[in-house]
Amino acid sequence: MNILIAEDELYLAQSIKNSLCEHMKNSHIDTVTTANDAINLKKHYEIIILSITLNGNVYDVIEKYKSSTIILLVPYINHDTITAPLNAGADTYILKPFMIEELIRKIEHHLAFKQLKRNYKTLESYFNILFKDLETSKIDNIEFPLFIKSKNRKKVDKIVFDISKEINIPISFYDLKDKCDLNKIEKDNHLIYLLNFDTLKNSSISKLFDIISNKKVIIELNNHSSFEHPNMITIKNEKQDINDDNNILSVEDYIKYVIKTYESQFPDTELSKKLGISRKSLWEKRKKYGLSKKK
Numbered sequence: 523m524n525i526l527i528a529e530d531e532l533y534l535a536q537s538i539k540n541s542l543c544e545h546m547k548n549s550h551i552d553t554v555t556t557a558n559d560a561i562n563l564k565k566h567y568e569i570i571i572l573s574i575t576l577n578g579n580v581y582d583v584i585e586k587y588k589s590s591t592i593i594l595l596v597p598y599i600n601h602d603t604i605t606a607p608l609n610a611g612a613d614t615y616i617l618k619p620f621m622i623e624e625l626i627r628k629i630e631h632h633l634a635f636k637q638l639k640r641n642y643k644t645l646e647s648y649f650n651i652l653f654k655d656l657e658t659s660k661i662d663n664i665e666f667p668l669f670i671k672s673k674n675r676k677k678v679d680k681i682v683f684d685i686s687k688e689i690n691i692p693i694s695f696y697d698l699k700d701k702c703d704l705n706k707i708e709k710d711n712h713l714i715y716l717l718n719f720d721t722l723k724n725s726s727i728s729k730l731f732d733i734i735s736n737k738k739v740i741i742e743l744n745n746h747s748s749f750e751h752p753n754m755i756t757i758k759n760e761k762q763d764i765n766d767d768n769n770i771l772s773v774e775d776y777i778k779y780v781i782k783t784y785e786s787q788f789p790d791t792e793l794s795k796k797l798g799i800s801r802k803s804l805w806e807k808r809k810k811y812g813l814s815k816k817k
Contacts, residue, residue, distance in 0.1 A: 525629075526567040526587075527553045528560045529595065530577050538571065541622040546629075557583050569629055571595060572612070574603045584611045591632040593625070653680040658757070661685070665753045666738045667731075672757035673745035675717075681757075682715050682740050689713065691738065698722055698730075707733055714739040720747050778811050785813070 557578025588611035699718035
């Protein structure tokens with residue numbers, strides 16, 4: 523990890539560098555004494571320790587390194603030393619004088635926070651791709667606990683993620699099949715998503731209902747569940763889904779699915795070859811299924 527210390531007090535800069543070298547042994551640490559020196563560097567730094575009293579324009583330094591974690595060193599607290607630099611892109615501050623352990627805690631905290639943000643963005647992108655082709659209806663006037671019955675869990679997952687975004691509350695997953703700790707659910711104030719509810723015995727169901735009575739909870743039920751509740755919706759598959767593990771398509775339905783899904787990606791010659799039929803048969807089946815070739 524690369525760290526830049528931008529501090530015009532040479533003794534303080536060297537003291538910080540020595541302490542960080544001792545506590546963060548795999549780090550490479552550079553020091554500069556002016557804003558121009560910091561701006562002219564070509565290296566990427568994960569951490570910028572920036573004195574607000576540095577000679578030169580510190581806002582130019584913040585602008586250049588705002589994708590990094592910027593920790594301000596400030597001699598006193600006011601709008602110019604804290605509020606304005608934070609609004610410009612700095613992440614946090616530490617008041618001089620300080621203990622090096624406090625600085626290290628801030629570095630580790632913000633590195634972990636940015637890693638979590640990156641992980642979240644990655645997962646969000648993945649789920650957007652995963653759910654892209656799933657068709658689900660928006661649920662109005664949601665009342666909790668909400669029970670969703672479907673033979674395609676992926677569709678339930680999408681609904682849960684959509685609700686989480688709508689009410690702006692993160693999701694906690696619990697698999698009731700794995701004897702999850704009900705005490706954890708009781709203390710959890712997130713949007714709670716419970717899987718495998720159908721594996722619970724009646725005594726456990728009663729205890730669970732006592733715990734979730736005032737919580738935002740969504741419970742997944744398999745399509746064959748006999749459980750009934752006033753706040754229950756059933757997702758009916760309007761069309762067969764090739765990704766549904768509980769469904770086996772007929773040959774005709776499979777050919778129809780492939781033509782409809784991939785006709786815009788492959789020319790007729792290649793598509794008919796993949797299906798093991800002639801181009802003429804492909805044309806006939808498209809006509810039979812009422813599918814017009816997309817231009």
